[in-house]
Amino acid sequence: MKAVSPSTMRKMDQTAVETYEIPGVVLMENAGREVALAVKNMWDCQREDKRPANMTKVVLFCGKGNNGGDGFVAARHLANMGFDTNVFIIANPSSITGDAAINLKIAKNMGLKIKVIDEETDLNAVMKMTSNASILVDAILGTGLKGDVRGIARNVIEMINKSEIPVIAVDIPSGICGETGKVLGNAVKAEQTVTMAAPKIGLLLYPGVEYVGKLIVADIGMPINLIESNEAEAEFLDCKWVSNCFKEYPPDAHKGTFGKVFVIAGSYGMTGAAALSAEAAVRSGAGLVILGIPESLNDILEVKLTEAMTIPLPETPERCISIAALDKALQFANQSKVVVLGPGLSAKNETKQFVMQFILNCKVPMVIDADGLNALAEYPETLNKAQAPVIITPHPGEIARLLSITSSEVQQDRISSVKTAAKRFGCTVVLKGARTLVATSEGKLFINPTGNAGMATGGSGDVLSGIIGAFLARGMKPYEAAAAGVYLHGLAGDLAAREKGEICLAAGDIIDYLYKAIKDIKEYKDAQRTSKYQTYLG
Numbered sequence: 001m002k003a004v005s006p007s008t009m010r011k012m013d014q015t016a017v018e019t020y021e022i023p024g025v026v027l028m029e030n031a032g033r034e035v036a037l038a039v040k041n042m043w044d045c046q047r048e049d050k051r052p053a054n055m056t057k058v059v060l061f062c063g064k065g066n067n068g069g070d071g072f073v074a075a076r077h078l079a080n081m082g083f084d085t086n087v088f089i090i091a092n093p094s095s096i097t098g099d100a101a102i103n104l105k106i107a108k109n110m111g112l113k114i115k116v117i118d119e120e121t122d123l124n125a126v127m128k129m130t131s132n133a134s135i136l137v138d139a140i141l142g143t144g145l146k147g148d149v150r151g152i153a154r155n156v157i158e159m160i161n162k163s164e165i166p167v168i169a170v171d172i173p174s175g176i177c178g179e180t181g182k183v184l185g186n187a188v189k190a191e192q193t194v195t196m197a198a199p200k201i202g203l204l205l206y207p208g209v210e211y212v213g214k215l216i217v218a219d220i221g222m223p224i225n226l227i228e229s230n231e232a233e234a235e236f237l238d239c240k241w242v243s244n245c246f247k248e249y250p251p252d253a254h255k256g257t258f259g260k261v262f263v264i265a266g267s268y269g270m271t272g273a274a275a276l277s278a279e280a281a282v283r284s285g286a287g288l289v290i291l292g293i294p295e296s297l298n299d300i301l302e303v304k305l306t307e308a309m310t311i312p313l314p315e316t317p318e319r320c321i322s323i324a325a326l327d328k329a330l331q332f333a334n335q336s337k338v339v340v341l342g343p344g345l346s347a348k349n350e351t352k353q354f355v356m357q358f359i360l361n362c363k364v365p366m367v368i369d370a371d372g373l374n375a376l377a378e379y380p381e382t383l384n385k386a387q388a389p390v391i392i393t394p395h396p397g398e399i400a401r402l403l404s405i406t407s408s409e410v411q412q413d414r415i416s417s418v419k420t421a422a423k424r425f426g427c428t429v430v431l432k433g434a435r436t437l438v439a440t441s442e443g444k445l446f447i448n449p450t451g452n453a454g455m456a457t458g459g460s461g462d463v464l465s466g467i468i469g470a471f472l473a474r475g476m477k478p479y480e481a482a483a484a485g486v487y488l489h490g491l492a493g494d495l496a497a498r499e500k501g502e503i504c505l506a507a508g509d510i511i512d513y514l515y516k517a518i519k520d521i522k523e524y525k526d527a528q529r530t531s532k533y534q535t536y537l538g
């Protein structure tokens with residue numbers, strides 16, 4: 001599903017009105033009606049929870065812009081549905097213009113209860129009037145929010161949050177930046193958010209995610225080709241998108257069809273990283289997996305792994321891969337379809353030199369992770385000199401080192417960090433963490449919804465590198481392998497957590513549940529092919 005920034009949404013809105021000649025008031029009508037339906041739905045659910053049926057009070061807080069306009073439309077429909085509808089306008093009504101003013105007028109003409117909140121209003125009294133409401137609607141600020149929330153709106157947001165009454169936010173919880181997901185001053189904590197036409201990027205990123213609650217994307221009649229156009233900045237990964245990355249293969253496919261993955265990993269004390277990465281590649285459909293490992297560790301890996309082959313490589317006295325391993329490693333690499341470089345390699349100087357030389361001379365696509373990335377910290381531009389496409393999979397600390405900034409600067413604006421790295425180093429970048437991001441050097445951006453906190457555990461990244469390597473070897477494009485890889489890695493982690501709980505989740509569990517995640521995607525694709533109700537699936 002496409003996701004957009006507020007400014008792109010505004011442009012699309014303008015094109016819908018000016019080029020497609022859809023009157024703005026029609027879009028607002030559809031938006032408000034969708035909000036009213038969401039309120040009705042939530043209220044029905046509350047009744048199932050044995051709330052008294054006579055509690056029909058709904059309070060809508062409307063700002064002076066079009067977000068407030070959506071609120072006036074919703075109020076009108078809610079009144080028609082029989083709700084005791086109360087509107088508070090957080091602005092001077094005379095400052096309301098355009099489509100919002102049209103809808104305020106209709107609401108007034110219908111005799112709806114409308115009150116104004118201004119600087120003089122006693123908010124304690126408003127809170128009392130609100131206290132017996134079943135649902136609140138936040139239509140204060142949407143995509144038009146600029147800077148930290150100012151004035152009375154700020155106090156009203158605080159009051160709404162204090163009330164502990166479930167809130168449905170219109171388009172964006174007021175106070176959340178639709179671009180970055182940051183809290184601008186303070187923000188409404190919603191139970192549900194009905195966002196118009198396409199999700200705004202800030203609703204999909206932390207901390208925004210925590211304020212959105214359940215996200216509903218409302219069809220407001222915006223032409224689909226406008227939403228699907230290249231102007232949309234990001235793809236919010238879903239089952240449908242990921243399933244399309246899996247090609248059909250002929251029944252006579254052989255090992256070579258699915259590609260050979262050469263994993264270079266491991267050192268003394270870190271044989272687990274090597275095993276996890278190689279095993280994940282085996283379980284993600286690689287035709288053949290070969291693991292290059294410091295020679296004295298070979299026997300251990302022979303025991304740990306069954307399907308993957310192992311290749312002993314020359315090692316340092318500390319039992320890490322040495323520079324003397326370069327020729328042999330390159331020889332195997334260049335006979336493979338893909339190389340995974342990095343898990344558990346150690347930070348020894350000689351191994352770092354090996355990594356640098358390997359990257360410069362390898363002729364096949366590479367997935368570079370962990371110590372592979374640490375080795376690049378001093379000369380990250382080495383990535384630009386790679387001879388084939390590269391995918392890097394840093395966590396915030398690793399990308400920070402590559403960009404010479406701090407991890408907290410990365411976390412402040414993850415999108416700009418991942419995009420900058422992809423552009424600067426000419427590769428596909430997977431920025432790990434809650435809501436993993438994938439960016440390409442051409443500017444494509446993907447946001448991953450899957451995964452859970454239980455996956456923040458040692459070895460989880462090693463598993464990811466193996467999955468991406470296998471997908472690349474199966475013939476996916478680098479951005480597809482990276483995006484499908486993070487989605488399925490997260491989904492497998494979610495399935496594992498459902499069974500075992502987040503606390504007990506170990507990286508190996510992600511591998512164990514990969515088959516289920518991949519099967520889900522495959523079944524989705526099969527169902528899509530055979531069902532005549534394609535658009536309703538998933």
Ligand SMILES: NC(=O)C1=CN([C@@H]2O[C@H](COP(=O)(O)OP(=O)(O)OC[C@H]3O[C@@H](n4cnc5c(N)ncnc54)[C@H](O)[C@@H]3O)[C@@H](O)[C@H]2O)[C@H](O)CC1
Pocket residue numbers: 009012013027028031063064065066067068069070140141142143144145146147148149150151153170171172196197220222
């Ligand atoms: N295609 C669509 O997505 C449609 C969206 N609709 C709704 O319209 C809003 C956007 O409306 P807009 O008038 O541009 O902006 P807002 O209502 O969000 O707010 C504007 C209003 O807010 C004041 N303001 C700005 N910054 C601050 C601040 N920091 N503190 C306090 N007040 C602030 C400013 O005075 C502005 O006047 C979108 O979200 C949807 O809900 C359409 O209805 C249908 C099409």
Ligand SMILES: [K+]
Pocket residue numbers: 067138139140141142169170171172173174
């Ligand atoms: K809002």
